[in-house]
Amino acid sequence: MKKIKTRDRILQTSLALFNSVGEPNVTTLLISDEMDISPGNLYYHFKSKGDIVEELFDQYEHEMLDLLSVPNDADITLDQQGFFLHLLFETVARYRFLYQDLVNVLSRYQPLQVRFKRIKRKKTFAFRTICESFQRQGIMEIGTKELDPLCEQLTLTSCYWSAFDTLSHLENRETVDPGRGVYQMMHLVLPYLTPDFQEEARLMSRDYL
Amino acid sequence: MKKIKTRDRILQTSLALFNSVGEPNVTTLLISDEMDISPGNLYYHFKSKGDIVEELFDQYEHEMLDLLSVPNDADITLDQQGFFLHLLFETVARYRFLYQDLVNVLSRYQPLQVRFKRIKRKKTFAFRTICESFQRQGIMEIGTKELDPLCEQLTLTSCYWSAFDTLSHLENRETVDPGRGVYQMMHLVLPYLTPDFQEEARLMSRDYL
DNA sequence: GTCTATATTAGGATAGAC
DNA sequence: GTCTATCCTAATATAGAC
Numbered sequence: 001m002k003k004i005k006t007r008d009r010i011l012q013t014s015l016a017l018f019n020s021v022g023e024p025n026v027t028t029l030l031i032s033d034e035m036d037i038s039p040g041n042l043y044y045h046f047k048s049k050g051d052i053v054e055e056l057f058d059q060y061e062h063e064m065l066d067l068l069s070v071p072n073d074a075d076i077t078l079d080q081q082g083f084f085l086h087l088l089f090e091t092v093a094r095y096r097f098l099y100q101d102l103v104n105v106l107s108r109y110q111p112l113q114v115r116f117k118r119i120k121r122k123k124t125f126a127f128r129t130i131c132e133s134f135q136r137q138g139i140m141e142i143g144t145k146e147l148d149p150l151c152e153q154l155t156l157t158s159c160y161w162s163a164f165d166t167l168s169h170l171e172n173r174e175t176v177d178p179g180r181g182v183y184q185m186m187h188l189v190l191p192y193l194t195p196d197f198q199e200e201a202r203l204m205s206r207d208y209l
Numbered sequence: 210m211k212k213i214k215t216r217d218r219i220l221q222t223s224l225a226l227f228n229s230v231g232e233p234n235v236t237t238l239l240i241s242d243e244m245d246i247s248p249g250n251l252y253y254h255f256k257s258k259g260d261i262v263e264e265l266f267d268q269y270e271h272e273m274l275d276l277l278s279v280p281n282d283a284d285i286t287l288d289q290q291g292f293f294l295h296l297l298f299e300t301v302a303r304y305r306f307l308y309q310d311l312v313n314v315l316s317r318y319q320p321l322q323v324r325f326k327r328i329k330r331k332k333t334f335a336f337r338t339i340c341e342s343f344q345r346q347g348i349m350e351i352g353t354k355e356l357d358p359l360c361e362q363l364t365l366t367s368c369y370w371s372a373f374d375t376l377s378h379l380e381n382r383e384t385v386d387p388g389r390g391v392y393q394m395m396h397l398v399l400p401y402l403t404p405d406f407q408e409e410a411r412l413m414s415r416d417y418l
Numbered sequence: 419g420t421c422t423a424t425a426t427t428a429g430g431a432t433a434g435a436c
Numbered sequence: 437g438t439c440t441a442t443c444c445t446a447a448t449a450t451a452g453a454c
Contacts, residue, residue, distance in 0.1 A: 040422075
């Protein structure tokens with residue numbers, strides 16, 4: 001029963017507020033109010049609001065790059081892909097504030113732009129790696145011309161699904177269900193799977209609804 | 210050679226600035242500066258910045274609802290669909306500032322929320338109508354279970370493609386190429402088309418690159 | 419480490435002359 | 437219709453006591 005350090009509580013509270021009302025709408029005063037500490041105290045731990053954002057981004061980047069380091073010679077199963085997608089959506093959802101107002105955030109914290117693009121590229125690359133593994137195993141069959149658009153589409157969906165989804169539930173912005181996103185992603189891949197695996201994937205996808 | 214009314218120039222200039230640097234980053238001073246008029250003058254024409262945003266949204270809503278009123282008993286050809294997608298992406302791109310910082314915009318201009326959701330629903334509905342027309346004509350073959358996810362995916366992509374695309378070109382934010390979006394959309398539909406039409410769609414989609 | 423009080427902007431908006 | 441000058445407020449951030 002150790003008590004959490006103030007510095008960490010600031011990060012936690014900020015993340016929760018950012019996600020639920022949008023980063024630009026969260027003032028340093030709101031954060032300190034929510035935590036029942038003084039604004040001065042907050043500034044003792046972080047020299048600016050931007051520093052909080054950047055540290056949260058550090059966390060996101062770290063978790064993401066970890067997750068995206070898919071070995072490019074492994075035989076990936078459909079189950080493993082499902083699990084991967086699940087983790088991916090959970091991570092994006094946990095930091096969804098970044099995507100909800102992406103242009104705004106990136107324009108105010110310029111150093112993040114390059115790192116953001118890198119993550120995007122890594123995502124696309126990870127999807128390509130998975131697809132190639134599926135192809136080698138005969139799980140997937142897809143034309144060269146179709147592979148690129150598919151991977152782009154998967155990347156787009158993984159980035160924006162949670163933002164898109166909140167459009168339907170603007171009243172309750174505290175929680176996000178990642179399952180629906182996974183379901184959607186599987187249905188993108190499905191048409192390119194070989195018949196047997198199509199059926200397997202269809203069954204699997206249902207569990208995520 | 211008629212000269213444009215100041216009021217309309219304000220709308221034009223605001224839209225351009227909103228799209229290129231993001232609505233939250235555009236101050237009323239920046240708008241008036243860009244036009245070489247005084248801030249006071251701007252406020253003579255619009256009583257608040259929010260009024261500018263709302264009027265631009267009115268325009269977007271109007272163009273969109275016009276475009277989305279797809280007759281539900283017509284036989285739609287692949288060409289017509291391509292044309293429709295083209296117009297759709299052009300319209301979204303012209304008002305892309307709305308999607309670039311959606312959560313922020315919607316939270317500051319609450320009345321827009323309901324209208325936004327309505328447009329989203331209408332989009333999904335339009336896509337379903339088109340798919341059903343394709344099915345009736347034997348152009349498309351798709352399971353009942355697959356139709357919903359597909360239409361959702363088309364809606365997501367139509368909303369966020371331009372925002373996603375600017376992620377790759379953050380340096381040049383003045384223009385957006387809608388073609389790539391149309392291409393992407395066609396590739397979503399493609400797997401569900403009957404073989405002959407798949408080939409036709411594949412050829413058609415190439416023109417959009 | 420934490421507090422209270424205060425400085426500093428910046429942005430939205432108004433008043434009143436021309 | 438347009439301008440200049442100014443007000444108001446809210447948000448970031450700092451100073452200095454405890």
